[in-house]
Amino acid sequence: MATPFPFVASTVLTAAQLNSIGEAATSFTPTWTNYTRGNGTTIAYYTQVNKLVYIYVRETLGSTSSVTGALRMTLPIAAVRQQSVSLALCNLNDTGTTAFVGLVQSLSTTQVDFRAINAAATYALQANTSSTVPFTWTNTDFFEAGWVYESV
Amino acid sequence: MTYDEYVALCKAENPPPLYAHVNGVEIELTPEEYEDAVDHWATMRVEQDGGDE
Numbered sequence: 556m557a558t559p560f561p562f563v564a565s566t567v568l569t570a571a572q573l574n575s576i577g578e579a580a581t582s583f584t585p586t587w588t589n590y591t592r593g594n595g596t597t598i599a600y601y602t603q604v605n606k607l608v609y610i611y612v613r614e615t616l617g618s619t620s621s622v623t624g625a626l627r628m629t630l631p632i633a634a635v636r637q638q639s640v641s642l643a644l645c646n647l648n649d650t651g652t653t654a655f656v657g658l659v660q661s662l663s664t665t666q667v668d669f670r671a672i673n674a675a676a677t678y679a680l681q682a683n684t685s686s687t688v689p690f691t692w693t694n695t696d697f698f699e700a701g702w703v704y705e706s707v
Numbered sequence: 708m709t710y711d712e713y714v715a716l717c718k719a720e721n722p723p724p725l726y727a728h729v730n731g732v733e734i735e736l737t738p739e740e741y742e743d744a745v746d747h748w749a750t751m752r753v754e755q756d757g758g759d760e
Binding site for chain 1: 730
């Protein structure tokens with residue numbers, strides 16, 4: 556159900572509207588640029604209370620999945636603004652080997668990037684992912700993040 | 708390996724039908740999605756080898 560906010564004076568508040576505040580998260584299928592799911596596995600959902608959206612995404616590569624550039628996802632609900640500060644940390648996971656720390660970066664009101672962190676410099680830098688950044692992506696590797704943002 | 712060799716390898720190891728799993732639901736890839744997945748996977752592997760498609 557769509558968020559019931561804002562309530563208007565004199566309007567009868569329904570049980571459905573009240574229940575929607577605490578309703579179950581909504582599953583969605585993320586749309587990616589530079590990631591092809593193939594036979595991969597996706598877990599993705601969001602839940603919205605008023606203007607706040609909590610979103611969680613995990614993409615696990617299958618034997619035909621591919622990362623071919625900067626991981627870019629379209630948000631299921633548009634954000635109120637693009638912001639330069641990172642939204643959250645993300646896990647770029649070379650399964651069984653290394654869990655790399657990355658960043659979820661706001662790209663626009665409708666898209667975010669999952670970025671790696673280049674630790675080679677004196678000060679850590681954001682870096683676009685690629686087929687080999689931050690590691691060589693293969694079957695069973697995954698990337699994952701959950702964060703809160705303000706919707707329109 | 709070349710792009711074409713990776714395409715052949717991918718198809719040999721992953722013959723259709725192929726399934727994605729989205730939020731617990733098994734979804735069969737369409738022929739177009741299958742070809743896209745193979746194409747992108749082969750492209751990725753060539754890049755990982757440091758070569759050009």
